Amino acid sequence: MHTVLKVKDVTKTYKRQGNPALNRVSFEAKEGEFLGIMGASGSGKTTLLNVLSTIDRPDRGEIFIHNINVPKLNHAQAADFRKRNLGFIFQEYFLLDSLTVRENIAVPLTLLHWTAEEIERETEALAEAFEISSQLEKYPSELSGGQCQRAAAARAMVKRPPLIFADEPTGALDSGSSRDLMTALANVNQRSGTTILMVTHDPYAASYTDRILYFKDGCIHAALERNGQEWGDFYECILRETARQDKKR
Ligand SMILES: Nc1ncnc2c1ncn2[C@@H]1O[C@H](COP(=O)(O)OP(=O)(O)OP(=O)(O)O)[C@@H](O)[C@H]1O
Numbered sequence: 001m002h003t004v005l006k007v008k009d010v011t012k013t014y015k016r017q018g019n020p021a022l023n024r025v026s027f028e029a030k031e032g033e034f035l036g037i038m039g040a041s042g043s044g045k046t047t048l049l050n051v052l053s054t055i056d057r058p059d060r061g062e063i064f065i066h067n068i069n070v071p072k073l074n075h076a077q078a079a080d081f082r083k084r085n086l087g088f089i090f091q092e093y094f095l096l097d098s099l100t101v102r103e104n105i106a107v108p109l110t111l112l113h114w115t116a117e118e119i120e121r122e123t124e125a126l127a128e129a130f131e132i133s134s135q136l137e138k139y140p141s142e143l144s145g146g147q148c149q150r151a152a153a154a155r156a157m158v159k160r161p162p163l164i165f166a167d168e169p170t171g172a173l174d175s176g177s178s179r180d181l182m183t184a185l186a187n188v189n190q191r192s193g194t195t196i197l198m199v200t201h202d203p204y205a206a207s208y209t210d211r212i213l214y215f216k217d218g219c220i221h222a223a224l225e226r227n228g229q230e231w232g233d234f235y236e237c238i239l240r241e242t243a244r245q246d247k248k249r
Pocket residue numbers: 014015017020021039040041042043044045046047048
């Protein structure tokens with residue numbers, strides 16, 4: 001498997017902050033890997049997502065996405081790089097209210113000037129994968145929160161980017177909607193080979209990943225790997241490790 005993301009010695013200190021928000025962080029993610037990032041509030045997870053996704057720059061260190069050292073990109077190059085290579089899923093869905101679900105999912109492809117046929121094919125394939133085919137002609141205001149988040153996930157994946165960043169995707173969902181989202185996300189991840197890096201406080205959401213990095217004080221403090229475990233066994237491991245990390249705070 002190729003390495004899609006390589007993070008080497010990444011350090012970031014905000015102005016007027018004594019301690020670094022990220023302190024010499026190094027890790028890799030392989031093609032098709034579903035990687036979870038967990039850790040207490042203030043441990044550096046959002047800062048990590050921001051520097052990896054070219055929204056912010058590290059002070060030191062290297063971040064290679066498909067062999068491109070992204071902190072070296074200028075503003076315009078970074079914007080173009082994001083448009084072509086990265087997908088985003090946030091806790092808030094950020095769907096456009098005036099567009100139908102079909103149009104919302106298609107936005108990234110329209111921006112990349114795909115043909116109408118390609119757009120229709122890919123939009124419908126992703127809608128099916130996220131079980132919202134029957135909602136395609138509706139507007140976001142007519143959907144449940146879970147359906148909105150699955151539409152947002154379909155939009156993030158429709159251009160089949162090599163790397164998706166998900167920031168607390170289940171944060172606003174009830175348990176049933178979380179399960180539907182995570183099941184679909186994990187299925188599409190396995191089928192498409194897209195690498196997903198997901199920040200979450202939710203052990204249930206994390207139980208769908210292949211590996212979890214626990215952050216503390218800007219460093220990777222512990223790691224858990226699924227290693228072929230059944231879902232329930234991995235979920236228990238995560239609950240135990242999360243409790244252990246909470247105690248150490
Ligand atoms: N814009 C900023 N300016 C100054 N300090 C910041 C800024 N953003 C974050 N920090 C500090 O950097 C550290 C890491 O914050 P970060 O938001 O990355 O943590 P987090 O793990 O995402 O927290 P949460 O789970 O609450 O979102 C914290 O000490 C925080 O106070």
